[in-house]
Amino acid sequence: MESHGDSVEEECEGWDDEEYEDPALENTPSENTLAKIKDYRIYTSEEIMEKQGKIIQNVREILGVDEDDAITALKHFSWSVEQLEEKWFSDEDKTKYQCGLVPDDSKCPPPNKKYADLCQICFLPLKKDKINSLKCGHIFCRQCWTDFFDTKLLEGYHCVMSKCPQYGCPLTVTHSIWKQILTGKHLQRYLKFHCKSYTDETKNINWCPKPGCNFCVENVSYVVSEVECNCGHFFCFKCGEDSHRPCSCELAKKWMMKNKSESENITWMIANTKNCPKCQRPIEKNQGCNHMTCNMCKHEFCWMCMGSWTEHGNATGGYYKCNKYEEMKSSKNDLTKLEEERDRAKHELKKYMFFFERYSNHVKAGDHANEMKPKIEILIEKLNTEKSYPIAELHFLKEGLDEVIRCRKVLKWTYAYGFYLNDDKEKALFENAQEMLEKNADRLHEYLEQDFEPFLCEEELDKKPFYQYKSNLVNCYKVTKQFYTNLLDGLERGLTNNII
Amino acid sequence: MITPRIKKETERLSTDPIVGIYATPDETNFRHFHVQISGPADTPYNGGLFKAELFLPDEYPMVPPKVLFRTKIFHPNIDKLGRICLDILKKNWSPALQIRAVLVSIQSLLSDANLDDPLDEEVAELFKTDPEAAEEKARQWTLDYANE
Known part of the structure; x- marks a missing residue:
């Protein structure tokens, strides 16, 4: 994986030259992914x-x-x-x-x-x-x-x-x-x-599923599932939902259903609540003490052994030291089963939380990137009018931001993908690809979120720092793009074809 | 406001009634008809008088009338709530059809049940597997509920 990054950086040498032409980012070595994407036509x-x-x-x-x-x-x-x-x-x-x-x-x-x-x-x-x-x-x-x-x-x-x-x-x-x-x-x-x-x-x-959009897309070869409408909306040609690469339609749907459904609440309930032994209402323990009193039926019981509190006392090892637990567990099969179920649910929930947190993190980061669009436009305008940088030399800012948005979109779905991925050696490959893309997309995002005031400052006449910044960003852009392609190509060619 | 079409249809229903069917408009609502259908001969419904309500929606005749049986009847295409499964009341409706055609079709549905498109699966099943028992039950229901 690293080798790709190196080779790209080599190509980019000399980019800090002030004299260099428009970077024309879209001319980066055309990858299969991009070639595939163009295999459709858009009609009014x-x-x-x-x-x-x-x-x-x-x-x-x-x-x-x-x-x-x-x-x-x-x-x-x-x-x-x-x-x-x-x-x-x-x-x-x-x-x-x-x-x-x-x-x-x-x-x-x-x-x-x-x-x-x-x-x-x-x-x-x-x-x-x-x-x-x-x-x-x-x-x-x-x-x-x-x-x-x-x-x-x-x-x-x-x-x-x-x-x-x-x-x-x-x-x-x-x-x-x-x-x-x-x-x-x-x-x-x-x-x-x-x-x-x-x-x-x-x-x-x-038709483009975006409300109010009047374009329609003809898929020429059926190879492509993701299309970009002229209105800017990316969607999956097969299911009409927002683009969900690298996940299949089925997987994406499953994940969305999971996010939507109440089933996670239920899992949470299983993990964090127990039923009152008398009235069976679910109770969440929100304080440390094991002496529970059911709000509804006022039954008093022990959180550990679920036995009646009246049986607790010095004889059982003290009020706050229930040693009846192990005993109960071994003597009552049902309870063991319940405990196992709770453990399993807890683990399952933890796993889901892990992936969902990262998924929604990229959703939010993507939203932020989208919100930045007008700011970047203003910045380009200012750099052009106040500091007289040619417009053509400022495109990289916009294209960098678009790349961040694209990456965030794919990255969020890699977490849905990862959630359903079986644990084996291919998982490591996937996680590595994901990590590299995430790292670089984050770096690119950071470049775009940095403070631009120094470049706009009136006293600053030296343009070198700006071109240095540009060169850094463009390099990062190219590396990110490469990882983006690597990840999607790798997954879509079935490198990690082990979804449950 | 009563439409010329509804007016004419109503008139014709009284001047030129259909044999075995009585349809009278409600005194307060010209779109609402009280219907009585006598059970056709040679059917288990023979001798019974079945009450139904017919209602003409505002969009009538672009949409079909709504018809509901008020008398309990043991029939594969009529359910316990009195709803009727009849093609011309749904997808085969044509604005050129009239109340007459609807009532005649319902009458002939009593003689000729459509077992392939049942509304009440259980009733249809009995008519298929044990027609004699089914007919006996239909006869009994006719005696019990449609015999005023």
């Missing part, structure tokens, strides 16, 4: 709709159908052009019927002439604005269509598959009727669902 909602439009156009040409039929058929086949083509060309009539493209007069005949001038939903006479766009001939007034769609829109994106309002009619409502009837917000909602029916049914396209 307009771009994804354009992509969807191309698929529709393509299907129109292949099948020789109009836009409405192409859309309906694609929706039926979950936007899989291959499946649609295969079925269509093996049995066109059947496929058309299944998609809801053709009416079925035997099941659902057109309305008889007696009622033909009435809307079949509100029973009011149809006016000029009657709509009869579906091929089945079931007529409804515009208002009823609107109400029908409004109700359907509440059901979520599957509403795009709605059938004709007539009972039993197999026809799927066409895209153009939706667009014709709806206006304003409701039309927007439908169009969103129309797009969502494509993105949600397509496995390698997901």
Whole structure:
């Protein structure tokens, strides 16, 4: 592990040279991890709709159908052009019927002439604005269509598959009727669902889960699970949760469940409380004395042997020296079992506390780093305007901070990973990698949290100290980045593949 | 305000009633119907008169009516609380369906239970394994509870 650090530092020699160019940190030797990360594409909602439009156009040409039929058929086949083509060309009539493209007069005949001038939903006479766009001939007034769609829109994106309002009619409502009837917000909602029916049914396209973000991500190769949206949100492509490398989705979920659940409280109760021998209420011992009095039932007993206090006295070795304990333990199997359980629970809790403490420490440190972002911006601005350092030479501050944030994120999850890791020789490798990254990320974080006043001081004309500082930070950055890559690559290649 | 549709449906229910079904609107609430369904012949429910309540939500007919049995009945698709498992009351509802269609469907549910989609597993199980005993029980319940 150390060797990586050394080799990187060698490369960085001469960085304190005042004349040197923009450090261009992103050009550090590209690691596998970074190469993998770029294996996805991000689209705006307009771009994804354009992509969807191309698929529709393509299907129109292949099948020789109009836009409405192409859309309906694609929706039926979950936007899989291959499946649609295969079925269509093996049995066109059947496929058309299944998609809801053709009416079925035997099941659902057109309305008889007696009622033909009435809307079949509100029973009011149809006016000029009657709509009869579906091929089945079931007529409804515009208002009823609107109400029908409004109700359907509440059901979520599957509403795009709605059938004709007539009972039993197999026809799927066409895209153009939706667009014709709806206006304003409701039309927007439908169009969103129309797009969502494509993105949600397509496995390698997901929307960024950050609230209010309108980007979506296409995972080209399925290799990557972590993606960074253009909005800056890192998330796991598979489960949609915040990025949780190096843990798998299952492990991350397990850990979060553990943190959330009440089970730890119960473990704590087992470790730190005993039940009153009389009323069975749990009691926490918060003072040193073994003479317990239950708050609820006023029963007095000994904390050590759980026997009644009335049996305690000089005869049993004094009030505060219960020697009945060992005796009880050996004579009563139940009690031994309980003690064992308590010990086990205590150990389990201790282990969890150890990992959780470190996990939440990195969460907090990550939050602090995020809070520093505006400060760093101001600092860069000041260094540029007051001390006339070129902006290009100040990028390293921002990039250093971003690296700290990235590291904190991974480091916190290494503690969830470590919690579930089996005790064996690979554990040592993992812990070493974790330690190295932690050490260096801490160092980098410290660099960024240092006092910058001396560099901004008016009297200070010598720029050397600042470039010295920069060189130190950049070196630390590179080393940290290397350990970051080592850790993730190591774990994700299954170096330590021994999770319980 | 009563909608033209509900008005027409209500009128038609009284002028052109369905055989074996009585549906009368509540005096104070035009969306609330008191329903009585007579047990179809050739079923264990024959001779019984089953009370039910039918309610039209504000969104009706975009959403289906709510129907609840008030008389205890031993039927695989109707549970102890009187709730009914019927496709057109849920996912197969169409705004072009009417109260009539709903009531007729409930009536035919009494003649033709749907054992594959039971609401009360135990009742359905008995109808499957021992239809005679089940029918006897249904007959007894009809006598006990639906015989006013």
